[in-house]
Amino acid sequence: MILPKDRDPRFITIRRGGTLTDSDHRLLALWAAACAEHVLHLFESVQSSDPRPRLAIEQTRSWVRGEIKMSQARDSAGHAQAAARELSGAARNAAYAAGQAAAVAHVAAHELGAAAYAIKAVRAAAPGREGASAGRLECRWQREQLPDAIRGLVLEDQRLRNEICWSVFDC
Secondary structure (H helix, E strand, O other), rough: OOOOOOHHHOOEEHHOOOOOOOHHHHHHHHHHHHHHHHHHHHHOOOOOOHHHHHHHHHHHHHHHHOOOOHHHHHHHHHHHHHHHHHOOOOHHHHHHHEEEEEEEEHHHHHHHHHHHHHHHHHHHHHOOHHHHHHHHHHHHHHHHHHHHHHHHHHHHHHHOOHHOOOOOOOO
């Protein structure tokens, strides 16, 4: 469970009664796509013939550019999630990260899911006891990718939802 029971109005678009602007929604989606893409190789090294997670990331960016509808991005999220279910470990988490990134078009708060699953993927791929250290490095890398316009929003979201996101944002 990566979404809180009560939706944060900062992640609901203005037209739906929240405070999130369309431009910040797009930035959240792009950041989530970057987080997922950074670990995509962990999926593709195991399932090189399955395009679903990569397509989900591409669909996220297509939605940001206005080339596809939200429902198409959301559908690709479901396909990436299906690819994840067949696997375990790093590959599974990397595919889930891609699915979460594509789901940002539908629900902006999925941005943290993409980041959290990417960190989980890196942790799972690390040898021996190096998982925690690898996860912290991934978390720091993700934070370096945050655009200034959404940095405060995402960092506060990480603080608030860290516990339900497996405490992966302690970096």
